[in-house]
Amino acid sequence: MARRKVGNLMALAVLSVLVQRPMHPYEMASMLRARGKEADMGIKWGSLYTVVRNMEKHGLIEAVETVRQGARPERTIYRITDDGRAEMVDWVRELISVPERERTRFQAGLSVLAALAPDEVERLLRQRLALLEEETDDKRAAHERHSGEMPRLFLIENEYELALLDAELTWVRALLDELGAGTFAGIEVWRRFHETGELPAELAEMAERGSVKD
Amino acid sequence: MARRKVGNLMALAVLSVLVQRPMHPYEMASMLRARGKEADMGIKWGSLYTVVRNMEKHGLIEAVETVRQGARPERTIYRITDDGRAEMVDWVRELISVPERERTRFQAGLSVLAALAPDEVERLLRQRLALLEEETDDKRAAHERHSGEMPRLFLIENEYELALLDAELTWVRALLDELGAGTFAGIEVWRRFHETGELPAELAEMAERGSVKD
């Protein structure tokens, strides 16, 4: 974030549409929406004008003209600069070549899983599984529809997403199996802890030491 | 974020240590650091005091006492409230049961992959693969070391992370194979586009329509 002049990924999205032709912000939004980029990147439209203004300030884009249609608000049309083009390419290079650990909220949840009883966890995971399956089916269907009409290059991010979704599905199913069958190591201690309300001596000591994980 | 009184996941981390016993902020930080939670959740220490103040304001925690040791700055000791306990449990429930689409930066990169030439992509992916392998090996080693001394319940988030890392590794390797062998569908059009600098008619039209993806 310190390195990029404009850190928000929406800036990359903006660059990627302006590289085709100059546009005003609202049109960028429509383009991105039409292409489904809002789904691929985590785009919040509230940030659009802030980001565009910042990009102009840093010379990644520049205003070409401002036109007014009737009594509508003015529209400023922007075009990408050479700096902008360079920034885009360099940014993509980095995103592809440098893996960055990004924890999901699910992982955060898992890391405090002991706050819930095993039976409840089983129930919640089943809910997750159902939602996950639905989402995956939708995504896969959409992907198959599109792969008839578009080159694979433009759908590659969906392939990746589907691969990760599959991996999560598999993992959750496996965990559910173990919980259901009672083969999850330590499930008895875990269950008792939640029934009696107090945690067994071994765990208490571990919690206090805490530093086992270095 | 609107629903949670304090949206930052660091708040969950704070709750999870305060549930054991009252503590002052700096000690929370040490605890979390010692347990490796900073890795599991994406924790930035700059936010700690802001978050703690917010949590107090919203009644999730409350100050017990402020002590002073010698000439050191005052330390305020906080304890978790009943509301805090309830919030924690409810939060974990949500994190576990409701899958939330979170796009990675890599996915964002993939969605503008056309900005780079196929040969460069191949090179960059190989770099990614190497870093990814290194990271995975480290993580797996650490996990195996710990699984001797700690109950599985407290390592479950690492299992999940490793599963996702494996999935990414597999996917990247497969893509690299296709790029290397030249069997990636449309790679010729892609390569020519970068050699000549202009995109073929079919793609130009598609870019303009744009809306194929709805």
Place this chain on the structure above:
DNA sequence: ACCTCCTTACTCGTTGACGAGTATACGTCT
């Protein structure tokens, strides 16, 4: 002829995240 609702096209204010800074105490190496 009027009403209503959706789309177009932004503006603005709030909030919270976070980096960087600060200052003292303590241990330890020389």
Place this chain on the structure above:
DNA sequence: AGACGTATACTCGTCAACGAGTAAGGAGGT
């Protein structure tokens, strides 16, 4: 005994992100 680093324990200012608000044009119904 002095110096140097490291741990303790925060404070503050900035800045981007975003939700919610605004307001006119146009389409379609009655």
